[in-house]
Amino acid sequence: MDLFWQQLINGLSLGALYALIAVGYTVVYGIVQLINFAHGEIFMTGAFGAFATWVVMGSPSSMSWQVAVFGMLPVMILGGIIVSVTMALLMERLAYRPLRDAPRLAPLISAIGISVFLQEFVRLFFGDIPGMPDSKRAIPFPNIEGISGRSVSFGNVNVQISALFTLGALVVCTAFLWFYVNRTKTGRAMVATSQDPDTARLMGINVDRVIMAAFAVGAALAAIAGVAQGMRVGNIDFRMGFLAGLKAFTAAVLGGIGNINGAVVGGLVLGVVESMATTFIPGQFGSPAWKDVWAFVLLILVLVFRPQGLLGAKVVDRA
Amino acid sequence: MNRRIVKLAAVTFVAGALALSGCGSRADNGSTSSSGATKIAKIGVIAPLSGDLSALGLGIKNSVDLAIKQANDSNAIPGWKLEISAMDDQATPDVGKNAATSLSSDDQVVGVVGTLNSSVAQSVTPVLQPVHIVQISPANTNPTLTQGQDAANPARPYDNYFRTCTTDAVQGPTAAAYLLSIGIKNVATIHDKKSYGQGLVEAFTKAFVAGGGKIAIAQTINPDDKDFSAVVTNVKAANPAAVYYGGEYPQAGPLSKQMKAAGLNVPLMGGDGIFDPSYIDLAGSASNGDLATSVGAPVDTLASAKAFVSAYTAAGYKDPMGAYGAQSYDAANAIINALKTSLAKATDAKSARADTVTAMSSVSFDGATGKIAFDKYGDTVTKVITVYKVTAGKWATEKTLS
Numbered sequence: 147m148d149l150f151w152q153q154l155i156n157g158l159s160l161g162a163l164y165a166l167i168a169v170g171y172t173v174v175y176g177i178v179q180l181i182n183f184a185h186g187e188i189f190m191t192g193a194f195g196a197f198a199t200w201v202v203m204g205s206p207s208s209m210s211w212q213v214a215v216f217g218m219l220p221v222m223i224l225g226g227i228i229v230s231v232t233m234a235l236l237m238e239r240l241a242y243r244p245l246r247d248a249p250r251l252a253p254l255i256s257a258i259g260i261s262v263f264l265q266e267f268v269r270l271f272f273g274d275i276p277g278m279p280d281s282k283r284a285i286p287f288p289n290i291e292g293i294s295g296r297s298v299s300f301g302n303v304n305v306q307i308s309a310l311f312t313l314g315a316l317v318v319c320t321a322f323l324w325f326y327v328n329r330t331k332t333g334r335a336m337v338a339t340s341q342d343p344d345t346a347r348l349m350g351i352n353v354d355r356v357i358m359a360a361f362a363v364g365a366a367l368a369a370i371a372g373v374a375q376g377m378r379v380g381n382i383d384f385r386m387g388f389l390a391g392l393k394a395f396t397a398a399v400l401g402g403i404g405n406i407n408g409a410v411v412g413g414l415v416l417g418v419v420e421s422m423a424t425t426f427i428p429g430q431f432g433s434p435a436w437k438d439v440w441a442f443v444l445l446i447l448v449l450v451f452r453p454q455g456l457l458g459a460k461v462v463d464r465a
Numbered sequence: 466m467n468r469r470i471v472k473l474a475a476v477t478f479v480a481g482a483l484a485l486s487g488c489g490s491r492a493d494n495g496s497t498s499s500s501g502a503t504k505i506a507k508i509g510v511i512a513p514l515s516g517d518l519s520a521l522g523l524g525i526k527n528s529v530d531l532a533i534k535q536a537n538d539s540n541a542i543p544g545w546k547l548e549i550s551a552m553d554d555q556a557t558p559d560v561g562k563n564a565a566t567s568l569s570s571d572d573q574v575v576g577v578v579g580t581l582n583s584s585v586a587q588s589v590t591p592v593l594q595p596v597h598i599v600q601i602s603p604a605n606t607n608p609t610l611t612q613g614q615d616a617a618n619p620a621r622p623y624d625n626y627f628r629t630c631t632t633d634a635v636q637g638p639t640a641a642a643y644l645l646s647i648g649i650k651n652v653a654t655i656h657d658k659k660s661y662g663q664g665l666v667e668a669f670t671k672a673f674v675a676g677g678g679k680i681a682i683a684q685t686i687n688p689d690d691k692d693f694s695a696v697v698t699n700v701k702a703a704n705p706a707a708v709y710y711g712g713e714y715p716q717a718g719p720l721s722k723q724m725k726a727a728g729l730n731v732p733l734m735g736g737d738g739i740f741d742p743s744y745i746d747l748a749g750s751a752s753n754g755d756l757a758t759s760v761g762a763p764v765d766t767l768a769s770a771k772a773f774v775s776a777y778t779a780a781g782y783k784d785p786m787g788a789y790g791a792q793s794y795d796a797a798n799a800i801i802n803a804l805k806t807s808l809a810k811a812t813d814a815k816s817a818r819a820d821t822v823t824a825m826s827s828v829s830f831d832g833a834t835g836k837i838a839f840d841k842y843g844d845t846v847t848k849v850i851t852v853y854k855v856t857a858g859k860w861a862t863e864k865t866l867s
Contacts (some may be wrong), residue, residue, distance in 0.1 A: 149702055156694045283517045284715055286746050295751060304728040322501040379691045380722040381747055406550060424695040432696040435685045
């Protein structure tokens with residue numbers, strides 16, 4: 147039974163990570179009907195941005211946990227957000243806006259191209275920035291005193307503090323998003339644009355600005371996820387965005403593409419299924435090497451029996 | 466009209482650039498060959514020069530380069546100049562195969578030092594064998610490469626393949642014996658399903674069980690995984706006294722870190738694939754107490770090794786020699802020794818290839834890792850394994866066994 151709770155906690159924290167990235171996919175798709183395949187790379191640049199901020203601060207390594215958690219970590223997250231939001235806005239301006247009226251396939255291919263470009267760009271040139279280590283292989287993520295490597299035990303169940311951080315970040319971000327979408331002007335403008343961009347324009351909404359805001363929000367959340375992943379796994383790598391992005395996209399579709407709550411639910415469900423499958427499916431199909439298989443089997447099943455996703459998609463079909 | 470011209474020009478430029486880049490080779494060649502009385506013979510290197518394992522691959526390349534420089538400076542083979550021709554295999558069998566094909570079609574290549582990964586060697590050796598290019602690996606430890614698939618009836622599959630390191634058939638049992646000797650009888654095994662890791666864990670398991678130990682649980686991971694929480698949870702539930710990992714440091718480091726963070730505070734032991742300073746970087750302070758075995762004696766014990774280490778440092782290479790620097794240096798020198806016989810009566814490099822293979826079986830000298838000579842299977846006669854332990858953030862020698 148303890149194993150059940152342990153894997154549940156593992157699954158929820160993994161799922162929280164997917165959820166944070168999935169929100170970025172879903173928000174962008176809701177507004178521009180574009181699956182931003184480069185979002186995984188935004189997640190990766192957020193993590194690298196946080197690492198770069200740490201290096202710029204002088205690579206501080208020994209401090210009390212209060213300073214680390216309440217001082218260094220927020221600065222690193224802020225640094226990561228700045229980098230990832232800049233990347234996302236540049237991407238939107240240079241790769242997607244010119245293609246807004248093009249056939250649907252063009253921005254999709256552009257997204258894949260940007261994804262490859264960002265991966266290779268970070269791999270080849272991150273080491274050339276003065277002070278930064280070579281990024282051709284995994285770079286160890288700085289130790290955050292009080293979070294990295296520490297865990298708390300409830301009986302036989304061991305919960306890592308980094309998992310608690312990820313879950314906490316998800317709760318805070320979801321609350322923020324709810325507030326943003328329902329109570330602020332830009333948020334409501336985003337909802338309006340996703341329903342009908344032409345009418346939104348008629349109402350005086352600057353659609354370009356709204357789309358930029360959507361990309362920025364997604365990128366900020368992805369940066370937080372990047373820091374969480376760095377603390378959880380202990381290293382960052384130029385390829386970390388690929389599989390995480392793919393799983394997050396799966397999570398977004400699972401929950402209902404275009405639906406922010408759907409992204410959160412989809413992410414959590416995906417994470418839990420992945421973790422549970424490795425323990426409770428007997429025999430060789432239950433080995434951890436098969437966890438990706440079960441995640442995608444779940445996706446196929448949901449799409450076959452409920453194509454609009456668990457919570458229902460929120461995309462208006464424009465005739 | 467203007468935009469169309471710009472677009473057309475851009476497309477032509479991009480197409481032209483792509484075509485030209487396709488013509489260029491991805492090899493990292495030495496200086497261009499000079500004509501004249503000195504003939505050129507090239508020693509190829511196939512190793513991961515980029516990617517996760519580049520720390521080890523670049524050390525291999527630099528050590529071979531050092532051996533070649535020393536041979537040229539001392540005019541080891543009169544009338545011939547040696548050059549290095551290094552190719553990147555990215556630790557992937559397909560890329561390694563392309564590298565081997567490229568080297569085999571280069572008429573000046575007369576020998577190859579490589580590969581690092583046993584899985585890549587399985588694609589490279591069949592390409593080099595028909596053209597009789599001798600291949601010496603400083604790091605392949607899978608026994609099937611020299612003794613064939615059937616361990617009970619060893620038969621040499623490739624006559625051009627040799628190695629300067631011992632195999633997992635020795636490394637696995639040495640690790641098992643060491644763990645039993647320090648009182649650890651209950652071990653969980655994890656491997657990454659590649660030929661090296663899987664072979665090492667199999668050799669370890671057989672010897673460990675035969676010595677009276679018990680395998681608590683056997684798990685596998687995907688080499689691309691970053692998050693090992695599922696495996697760690699399963700292993701923790703089985704309550705082992707140690708974890709034996711078959712694979713390389715890019716996965717082993719984070720695995721050790723995540724294991725300790727989840728409360729599984731037992732040592733992780735691995736093979737030569739984790740014996741690298743990058744392992745300690747990736748695992749952080751969690752690595753203290755972890756163990757590894759590596760082939761060969763520690764470089765700071767043999768006098769010949771000390772000479773190599775000081776020559777390597779003096780040469781000023783950007784990358785450290787890595788776990789296989791000394792073995793690569795010895796492999797390059799073995800080729801150079803064989804070339805002394807085969808190039809003496811040859812007019813060009815290509816015709817000397819078959820003679821080099823034949824001469825390799827009788828090569829015998831004292832290298833950086835000990836005596837360098839090969840048995841009838843191509844394995845080295847020096848079967849030394851050293852156990853290392855991470856102490857205070859660095860690898861320290863625990864025990865040397867031969």
